[in-house]
Amino acid sequence: MASDHGIIAKGEWHKANSSQAMEAELREEEGRVTALSDGQVFAFAVLGRVEFSQRVGSIPRRVTFPDGSVFETRDNDAVDAYLRARHGVRSGIIHRLEEFHPRLIVFTIAVILLGMSIYRYALPALVEVAVLVTPPFVPEMIGSGTLASLDRTVLKPSELPEAQQRKFAEGFSKLAARSKGGEAAYKLNFRDGGVIGPNAFALPDGNLILTDDLVKLAGSDEEMVLGVLGHEIAHVEGEHSLRQLYRAAGVAGLVMLIAGDVGSGVEDILTQGGTLLALSYSRSAEAEADRRSVELMNAGGYDPAALARFFAILEDKLGDHGKTNMLSSHPGTPERQQDIRAYAAEIKGRPQP
Amino acid sequence: MAMSGMAPSAGAGQFQRASFTGSAGEYFGIWIVNVLLTIITLGIYSAWAKVRRNRYFYGNTVILDRAFEYHATGKQIFIGRLIVVGFFIVMNILAVIVPPVAIITPIVLLIALPWLIQRGVRFSARVTSYRNVRFDFVGTAGGAFKAIILGSIIAAITFGILAPVASRWLWRYLFNNFRYGDRKFATEPRLGAIYGVWFLSAAMVVIGTVIVGGIVAVVVAGASAAGEGLAGELEGFNVAAFLGIYAVAIVYFLVYGLAALFYRAGVRNVAWSAATLDGRHELLSDVSRVRYAWIVISNIILTVLTLGLMRPWAAVRMARYVNEHTAIRVNGNIGEVLSSMEASGAAISAEYMDLEGFDFGF
Numbered sequence: 001m002a003s004d005h006g007i008i009a010k011g012e013w014h015k016a017n018s019s020q021a022m023e024a025e026l027r028e029e030e031g032r033v034t035a036l037s038d039g040q041v042f043a044f045a046v047l048g049r050v051e052f053s054q055r056v057g058s059i060p061r062r063v064t065f066p067d068g069s070v071f072e073t074r075d076n077d078a079v080d081a082y083l084r085a086r087h088g089v090r091s092g093i094i095h096r097l098e099e100f101h102p103r104l105i106v107f108t109i110a111v112i113l114l115g116m117s118i119y120r121y122a123l124p125a126l127v128e129v130a131v132l133v134t135p136p137f138v139p140e141m142i143g144s145g146t147l148a149s150l151d152r153t154v155l156k157p158s159e160l161p162e163a164q165q166r167k168f169a170e171g172f173s174k175l176a177a178r179s180k181g182g183e184a185a186y187k188l189n190f191r192d193g194g195v196i197g198p199n200a201f202a203l204p205d206g207n208l209i210l211t212d213d214l215v216k217l218a219g220s221d222e223e224m225v226l227g228v229l230g231h232e233i234a235h236v237e238g239e240h241s242l243r244q245l246y247r248a249a250g251v252a253g254l255v256m257l258i259a260g261d262v263g264s265g266v267e268d269i270l271t272q273g274g275t276l277l278a279l280s281y282s283r284s285a286e287a288e289a290d291r292r293s294v295e296l297m298n299a300g301g302y303d304p305a306a307l308a309r310f311f312a313i314l315e316d317k318l319g320d321h322g323k324t325n326m327l328s329s330h331p332g333t334p335e336r337q338q339d340i341r342a343y344a345a346e347i348k349g350r351p352q353p
Numbered sequence: 354m355a356m357s358g359m360a361p362s363a364g365a366g367q368f369q370r371a372s373f374t375g376s377a378g379e380y381f382g383i384w385i386v387n388v389l390l391t392i393i394t395l396g397i398y399s400a401w402a403k404v405r406r407n408r409y410f411y412g413n414t415v416i417l418d419r420a421f422e423y424h425a426t427g428k429q430i431f432i433g434r435l436i437v438v439g440f441f442i443v444m445n446i447l448a449v450i451v452p453p454v455a456i457i458t459p460i461v462l463l464i465a466l467p468w469l470i471q472r473g474v475r476f477s478a479r480v481t482s483y484r485n486v487r488f489d490f491v492g493t494a495g496g497a498f499k500a501i502i503l504g505s506i507i508a509a510i511t512f513g514i515l516a517p518v519a520s521r522w523l524w525r526y527l528f529n530n531f532r533y534g535d536r537k538f539a540t541e542p543r544l545g546a547i548y549g550v551w552f553l554s555a556a557m558v559v560i561g562t563v564i565v566g567g568i569v570a571v572v573v574a575g576a577s578a579a580g581e582g583l584a585g586e587l588e589g590f591n592v593a594a595f596l597g598i599y600a601v602a603i604v605y606f607l608v609y610g611l612a613a614l615f616y617r618a619g620v621r622n623v624a625w626s627a628a629t630l631d632g633r634h635e636l637l638s639d640v641s642r643v644r645y646a647w648i649v650i651s652n653i654i655l656t657v658l659t660l661g662l663m664r665p666w667a668a669v670r671m672a673r674y675v676n677e678h679t680a681i682r683v684n685g686n687i688g689e690v691l692s693s694m695e696a697s698g699a700a701i702s703a704e705y706m707d708l709e710g711f712d713f714g715f
Contacts, residue, residue, distance in 0.1 A: 014485035017692030019534065021484065056405050057379045059412025060420055070485050094405070098382035107385045108662065114392045115660075135449045258391050259661050260384075260402050261668065265610075265653040 008033075008082045009061075011073025013042045026063060026071050028082070033063070035071040043069045052083060055095040115258075123250050130246045131239055139242055143205025147189070150209075158190035158212055165190050168210065171226045174300040179292075180237045181206070188229070200225075202232040204241045217313060224313075227293055227306030234292030240285040247282075290336055294343045305344035308337040368637050368680040373673040374420070375413035377666040383409055384665040400434060401427030410668075411481065414676055417683070424487075425480040467498035478531060486690045492530035500526035513555065516616070517547035524624035533630060534690040540628035542620075550619025550642075554612040561608030565601050614646040625679065634687065637680040648674055 006028060013024035013035045024037045034044040043065040053062040061079050063071040073079065080092055097103075158165070169188055176186040186206045193199055193211030200210045208229060218224045235241065252270040256262060262270070281289070290307060298304035311333045387402035404427045411423040448455040471494045478490035504519030521542055528540035618640045625638030652667035 017486065017534075019484040019486045019687075019690035056408045056412060057375060057383060059375075059408060060422070062422065072485075094386065098386045100378055100382055104382055104385055107389050111385060111388050111392070112660075114389075118392070133445065133449075135445075135452065135455070137452055137455065255661075257396050257399055258388055259664060260387055260391070260399060260406055262661065262664060263649075263652055263656060263667060263671070265649050266656050266664075269653065269657070 006082075009073040009075040009078040011060075011071055011075065013037070014070045014072065015042075016068030016070075021072075024071060026073065033065075035063075035065070035069070043067060043071070047086070052079065055080065055092050057098075118254065118258075119251075123247065123254065126250050127243050127246045130250075131242055134242065139204035139239070141205075142241075142245075143203035143207050146203050147207055147209070151191075154194045154196055155209070156192040156194055158192055160190055160212055160215060164215070167222065168215070168225060168229075171222070171300070171302075172208075172229050175226060175230050175233055175296045178296055178299045179233050186233060186236065200228045200232050202235045202241070204236065204239065206236050208232050208236075218310070221306075221309060223297075223302050223306040224309045226300075226302055227297055227308075228310050230293035230296040230300075231289045231307055233296060234289035235281065235285065237292065238285065238288060240281050240289070243285070244281055286336075287339065290340050291343055294340055294347060298344070298347050303344075304347055305341050308340040308344075311337045311340070366682070366684070368635075368682045369417055370678075370680040371414060371416040371676040373413050373669070373676040374415055375409060375669055375672070377669045380409060380669050381665040384668075397431070400431035403427075403430055410672055414672070416483075416679075416681060419484050422482045423480060424482060425476075467502060468494040470494075470497040470501055474527070483533065484690070486534040486692050488534075489532040489693055490530055491532060492526055496526050496530065513558065517544060517551045517620075520547055520620045520624075524620070528624065528628050532693055535693045536631040536687075536690055538628060538630055539632065540624055542624045542627040546623045546627075547620055550623060551616060553642075554616040554619075557608055557612040557615070561604055561612070564604050564608070568601055568604070610650075611646055614649055615642045618642045618645040630681070631687065633684045635682045635684065637682070638678060639680075640675065640678045644674070 008026040008028060010023075010025045012021040014021050022037060022042065024035045024042055027034050027036065028047070032044050032046055033050045035042045045066050049066045051064040053064075055061065055076055058074070058076055060072050060074050061076050063073075063079075065071070083092070097107075168190075172186070172188045173183050177183045179186070186208060189207060189209045191209050191211055193213050196211060196213075198211060198213035198217040200208065200214055202208050210225070210229065214228065215225060255270055256267065293307045294304040297306055315333045315337075383405055387398070387405060390398040391402050404423070404425055407423040407425070411421040414421045444454060444458045448458070471490075471492055474492065474497075475490040478488040481488045500519075500522040504522045508516040508519040521544055524540055524542055528538045531538040619642055622638045622640055625636050628636040630636065648671055652671060655663045656667050
């Protein structure tokens, strides 16, 4: 095919930097590649100085001469055949992988398996690295910023009597003293939760917020509230919200890097949906915090299973009998109570540290 | 010797539509190999993957019988990304040593943003060619500041009422600084026309807000009506609040997303249809807002449901639709267009600024 006087392909020739095109053919003659038409030579060069663009699908192929002029052809197969004869198969290896072929099924399966293992192993490892290199002021900035904006929008000052607040604060510092970072690392804030209702939550800088409604819900069972606080302390200890934030960012980043172009809509969902997702903890983080609450309560001399009573009330009053399923981030309430009671019984049997 | 000029004589005086000649089957192969090699090379290949993807889409975008070409190299994009990653690593390390750096970095980035945008658009323009002639972008950083930063701010603080003004600035900044070789693009979209397409989206946002407000009111009413007892209050409150949050989120995504899509497509039509090349040749965009929004939304759903495997099909479908609703009317002869960048080689190798998301390719 690519004999010395062979025509390589038919196409168009462009002068350097000009839109004007002439019909032309590409030939190889005496070791030179030439673009010509009816015997008129437009451009020529020795083989090595001519640049053939890589094939992508069936888009036009460009052959660039040293003088900047360009020969363009849609006859990709002819150019491939010529290059194969001249240089062996190397030139178009990526294109050959991309061609429609049963091999693509294998690639697809490989991508799915690799994607799953990245999600399972590489993502958690990346999250750990990110947590390690996060300077301490980042959680502080996130925490104080969130508290300030919550105070402006939904939260109102607490209406709990001073004496009651003091009682909770005392119990809280007992728990905090036994956790990582010690008492100074945590601060309990009382607020009227407004729309949030009965709740307690932790900010990454160690600020905990306890709503009046939760205290009311607990009634005379103050240990139960402490159990919930122990759970929230554990979220701070384990840097769960930072981890969740990095996880969401990691998923978005990896998907965009690997898939290249996911479309602007999917990109928006990944970045904005990821932020929403970052507001909730993962199931394993919840389970870990439950266990930590049991430990802290036990160490503080309280009933280690107090947190289970909170879930019992939730189940009772809110009808939360849900079993754990893949879609919910929280383990089912009945299951959590069981785990907490079992762990409490286990830890009581152990000698106090 | 046959010389082919720019205007095919047959279609002179009529709008000539662009087309997309690629296929989902062909692109799937390119895409899956891109993904596989990106994973295997721990992300390094993604720069080369981008080049192959863009070459495929540009090379299959055909107008007046000729395709576009994308010229950036994987090495260029890779170096550009290394610079960005390197910058953030250095800044993070500095922030640990000197904490105030953490506050300064975002401020510096914000100040540099117009410059980054201008360089990014220019890069995209310069690595694109049509009929062997490169595009160019001569906009300034100051122009980017007004068109994009200032525009976004006035659109936001007026709750979108001045969004058409911002859109007009943006499209004028892009088109009026865009060059095809030695020829100029220009657009003068009428503000009235942009407000014409803005009206529908604005009405949707207002109605959506009323619906969201209604849901919130129902939630609050439901909560207080649930009785004075604590248990009753809790129950009513949480169930309603729970449902309410989801309803608000769904309405938010649907209404506001749809309004944004309608607006985007509408403004594109206005801006492109008001644009000319070389002062004579008219451009046209007649994207249907409903159809455009449907394609975007169904593409998202399909992409997510198939964990990305249908993304190649979705991308080709979108490109085909947009191309087929973009056209040019050549009035008179375009003649020979010459590249305006004399030292184009040097100018491009010095550029590594490829800002993702600012492609507004032809």
